[in-house]
Amino acid sequence: MHFVVTGGGTGGHIYPALAIARGLLEKYPGATVHYLGSERGLEKDIVPRAGLEFTALPLAGLQRRITLHNLRAGALALAAVGRVRRLLKVRRPAAVIGTGGYVCGPVVLAAASLGIPTLIHEQNAFPGLTNRWLARLVDTVALTFPEAAPYFKGRAKKVVTGLPVRPELLRVDREKCRQNLGLLPGQLLLLSFGGSQGARSINRAMLEMCRQLAGRSDICLLHVTGPAQYEWFRQELQAAGINEDKFANINIKPYLHNMPAVLGAADLVICRAGAATIAEITVLGLPSILIPYPHAAGNHQVHNARALVRAGAAIMISDAELTGQLLQQKAGELLENRPLMASMARSAAGLGRPRALEEILSAVAELVQRGGL
Structure with missing residues (x-):
């Protein structure tokens, strides 16, 4: 049996694929499994390292205005359709x-x-343009958020599956994670990050959080700056008189190589609102303060956060409104109200879908059976 998987441009499309x-x-x-991707996307490097057969297609994304670039992108897309049709006729996935x-x-x-069974998976609460268009042609649309369903028109069957998360997240032992981080019984862990590369607006706001929480014995703060902003952040802390050696409850990292182990120990998370991040914190049942990335396509992170x-699982602060004082106020209200955090945690867990991958595979299996294979 043979399958074709496609998705690209960013990690948000590649890692679920x-x-x-x-x-x-x-x-x-x-x-x-044969993975078809773009010559320009991250998938051209990531997929071959994962050991999958990979074919790169010469394509370009469309701009949201009439340009000569769009004419060229359209020509490339038409040529790609012909090339893919020839490939599919031979491989018959x-x-x-x-x-x-x-x-x-x-x-x-x-x-x-060609009448081959098709399924698309939409990660966000506000669907991307490509998936909205394809929904009129495919057999099944798998959704991470039920809020995305009204945006899809056409005959496709819509099923809410959730978004697959890293397998190690499903196996975390909270008490073991807390012990490995040296957390004391009853001590709260506040985890904050802005993505793998960091986020300057979040870093600036977290400076105030560090000042407010330094020396607290009941709260441990672990902030991930991103590699490029790590030294700047530490210098700013030192200028404010905050030294990690002096204040053991303040921990600053440029990057976390084992994020599941830290998420597994967290009590409150401050982060962006990307679909993968939300899938992970809801699977673990973590309350959060979400600061959507303001330049996301279609403002989809705002829709995810909403x-x-x-559901009562998070608080949202827009990036434009974000200040250290406001973040400290919102986080403080939660950290000082453990019953409220517990309620938010239950709401988050209610949204989590630990069986997302199994649900997607079941939807694919239904298509395979319908296709008579």
């Missing part, structure tokens, strides 16, 4: 699965035109 690809290989022993990004358009369109706020 890789999780689905690995899941298919486990579910169907002896199966093969049991299903084609897309996770978003402009590479999905030609690949899924080619599959649908889904958690409506």
